[in-house]
Amino acid sequence: MKKLFVSALAVLALGFTSCIEDDDTPIVIEEVTNNYNNNGGDDNDDACIVKSGGIAVNETWTADKCYILDRKVVVQEGVTLTIEPGTIIKGRAGTGSLSSALIVARGGMLIAEGTTSQPIIFTSEADNIAIGETAGTNLDENNIGLWGGIIVLGNATSSLSGDVTEKQIEGIPASDTFGLYGPGDGGAIDDQNSGIIRYVSIRHGGSLLGEGNEINGLTLGGVGSGTTLDHIEVIANKDDGIEFFGGTVSASNLLVWAQGDDGIDIDEAYSGTITNAIVALGVNSDHALEIDGPAGSINGACVIQDLTLIGNGSLNSEYADYRDNAQIASNNIYAYGFGDESDVELDNDGVATNYNSGLISFSDWEIVLPTAVTAVEDIFVNKATTVTVTGFGSEATAVSSGANTVGADASVLSWTFAISTGGISL
Incomplete structure (x- = not known):
């Protein structure tokens, strides 16, 4: 193993700034050779670069190397991290403060555009996946919580409890101020651009930070509409697949499979549009959809449309739960494979009132009825x-399996691990 230490000037550039308070050591870049290949032979030149801490100058991660996230790696304000197509990034195991995650702080940018x-x-x-491959052989959808996840934070409108202007994202300790999202003192930037995440697969994440506090596969806090989220897959995350905390960003062509909690989770007056998504539940899954509303006085509604929800049969996980002042239009949903006791739920008086007033609406749901359900x-x-x-x-119609006229277009998600390997049945 050889270690490459950055020069004194680079240490100053790459070291933590004042926004990163929990560790003031410089980044050490560690190149590890011949440890991340399938045959284990000495003739393999695969190399992994270990990253830990703050990224303070623009940099690019290239597909001829793999990258190890050792604890939290933070793209700081004003900095762009570019990741080339085909690049493999591996999160190191650890819980609590040692959990690994890639975090894009407010004002930072991630350009992760695969093909x-x-x-x-x-x-x-x-994961024994090697450079140039799209899948390893030793992990499956039941291997969850092995590292953290991806967190993107912004300054877009978010309805926060107590009408505060900013909040710490879940999964990041309060002492780490790079975990803040929401407008802050400068006001909302609803069209903010935090970069591009396209053709990205996120696997086996959700490590535990504390009791009941895991990291989502992809966490979006106050992310603005200038950001591109398109063709994203989350597999085997211990907590939610993708969670939106406020913000105005829209997302399309999503796939979540075998998450430990909810497939897609919405909160704090998220007001974008989610289009063309598949949520396939696994043995650990709870809801396909969990929809919460504003936590403060700012209202905001979102739209989800063209979704396919795939249940986990007799395990009876839920289709969807609408809670806590939810405000949303749910259109063109196809669902099958759920258990006899699974339901779509208005959770309390507030959301029932919102349904009556049109703040929650449904249209064109098509459901394959479970065995014991007759209506x-x-x-x-x-x-x-x-x-x-x-x-x-x-608003719903019973249909035979495969006779649906609504739902996701799965053909555009054929690139995903879940579909290309036959992991989920469509």
């Missing part, structure tokens, strides 16, 4: 204690 044949892959260090309306359940609703479930 259908050369996706950018974030995975665990335990599609029975899947739609109002759990409010004092507010009644009329017509909830009338």
Whole structure:
């Protein structure tokens, strides 16, 4: 193993700035050869670069190397990290403060633009995937929580509890101020551009930071509409697949498979549009969709459309839970493979009231009925204690398997690991 130490000038450029308070040591770049290949032979020149700490100047990660995230790697304000197509990034195992994650702080930018044949892959260090490959052989959808995940933060409008202007993202300790999202003192930047994430696969993440506090596969806090989120896959994350905390960014062509909690989670008045997505539940999954609303006085509604939801059968995980003042239009949803007890749920009086007033709306749901369910309306359940609703479930139609006219276009997601390996059945 050989270690490459940056020069004194580079140490100053790459060292932590005042926004990174939990570690004031410079970055050490460690090149590891012949450790990350499938045959283990000495003739393999594969090399991995270990990254830890703050990125303070623009840099590019290239596909002829793999990269190891050792604890938190932070793209700081005013800095761009570019990742070439086909690059493999591996997160090192660790919990608590040792959890690994790639974090784009407010004002930073990530340009991670893969292709259908050369996706950018974030995975665990335990994955035996080698440079030039798109899949390893030793991990599957049941290997969860082996590293952290990707977190992107911005200054777009977010409805935060107590009407504060900024908040610490979940999964990052409060002492790490690079974890803040929301407008802050400078006001909302709703069209902010935090970069491009396209043709990116995120696998085996969600390491534990504390009791009940894991990192999502992709966490988006206050991200602006200038950001591009397109063709993103999250597999086997211990917590949620993708979670939106406020912000105005839209996202398209998403696939989440075998997450430990919710597939797509929305909170704090997220007000973008999610188009063409597949959520396939695994043995550890809870809801396909969990929808929360504003936490403060700022209202905001989002749209989700053209989704396919695939259940986990007799495990009876839920289609969707609408909670906490949710405000959303849910259109063109196809669902199948769920259990007899799975439901689409209005969780309380507030969301029942929002449904009655049109702040929550449904259109064109098509559902393959579970064995013991005889009427599609029975899947739609109002759990409010004092507010009644009329017509909830009338927006849905029972269909035979494969006879759907709505849902995701899976053909454009054929590049994903989940579909290309036959991991999920469509």
